[in-house]
Amino acid sequence: QRQLVESGGGVVQPGGSLRLSCAASGFALSTSGMHWVRQTPGKGLQYVAGMDYDGGRTYYAESMEGRVTISRDTSKNTLYLQMNSLRGDDTALYYCARDAKYFSFDVWGQGTMVTVSS
Amino acid sequence: QSALTQPASVSGSPGQSITISCTGTSSDVGAYNFVSWFQQYPGKAPKLMIFDVSVRPSGVSSRFSGSKFDNSASLTISGLQAEDEADYYCSSYTPSGPLIFGGGTKLTVL
Numbered sequence: 001q002r003q004l005v006e007s008g009g010g011v012v013q014p015g016g017s018l019r020l021s022c023a024a025s026g027f028a029l030s031t032s033g034m035h036w037v038r039q040t041p042g043k044g045l046q047y048v049a050g051m052d053y054d055g056g057r058t059y060y061a062e063s064m065e066g067r068v069t070i071s072r073d074t075s076k077n078t079l080y081l082q083m084n085s086l087r088g089d090d091t092a093l094y095y096c097a098r099d100a101k102y103f104s105f106d107v108w109g110q111g112t113m114v115t116v117s118s
Numbered sequence: 119q120s121a122l123t124q125p126a127s128v129s130g131s132p133g134q135s136i137t138i139s140c141t142g143t144s145s146d147v148g149a150y151n152f153v154s155w156f157q158q159y160p161g162k163a164p165k166l167m168i169f170d171v172s173v174r175p176s177g178v179s180s181r182f183s184g185s186k187f188d189n190s191a192s193l194t195i196s197g198l199q200a201e202d203e204a205d206y207y208c209s210s211y212t213p214s215g216p217l218i219f220g221g222g223t224k225l226t227v228l
Contacts (some may be wrong), residue, residue, distance in 0.1 A: 035217075044121070044207065044219060044220075044221050044222045045156075045164070045207050045209070045219040045222070046219065047215060047216070047217040047218065047219070050216070050217075059216045059217075061215070062214070095163060095164075100166065100169060100175065101169060101170065102152055102211065103152055103154070103209070103211045103216065103217045104152070104154040104166060104169030104170065104209075105154070105156075105164075105166060106166045106169075106175055108163035108164055108165070109163065110163055111163060
């Protein structure tokens with residue numbers, strides 16, 4: 001059974017950093033494109049970042065580029081999202097998702113909540 | 119990058135058919151056949167219902183279908199059931215995005 005479990009969310013002050021993790025089971029990250037998507041009550045779903053199956057290409061939303069870095073450790077079958085210079089509008093539930101076929105996501109985690117507040 | 123435009127809400131009675139629209143531009147929906155639809159229940163993660171405009175993943179009911187014309191995509195649910203009551207989101211690939219979502223549509227089954 002393919003499953004994703006996110007962790008690493010929490011409360012962080014504006015300007016702070018956080019690293020999210022996404023542990024995959026039931027499939028290998030080395031054979032799947034993976035992405036991060038966030039959701040806020042006011043703005044719905046928003047793309048954050050992604051990586052091709054072979055790790056050769058990464059994608060970033062314009063609003064996040066330069067502040068986030070996506071990476072993975074295939075030996076741990078875990079995806080990461082390093083977020084820096086966090087702002088209040090980064091407050092959201094962050095999901096990781098597996099790419100079924102070019103930006104269509106067939107497996108989602110349960111999400112990890114990030115709250116940016118002083 | 120602006121979000122795709124969806125109606126905030128739609129409703130229908132059991133057994134009826136409803137259609138949710140998703141309007142983009144010639145740079146996203148109109149340019150690529152990489153449109154997906156997701157169903158989301160409160161407090162749950164989204165679930166892929168349609169990808170590549172009209173392809174249903176294994177296990178998704180044939181009551182769900184997708185289509186596209188010019189810069190707009192549509193999700194049609196036929197034979198509406200109470201369990202279909204949820205939020206629905208569309209998404210489209212766009213080179214500058216690389217992915218944009220619609221604002222979501224709340225489906226109410228009357």
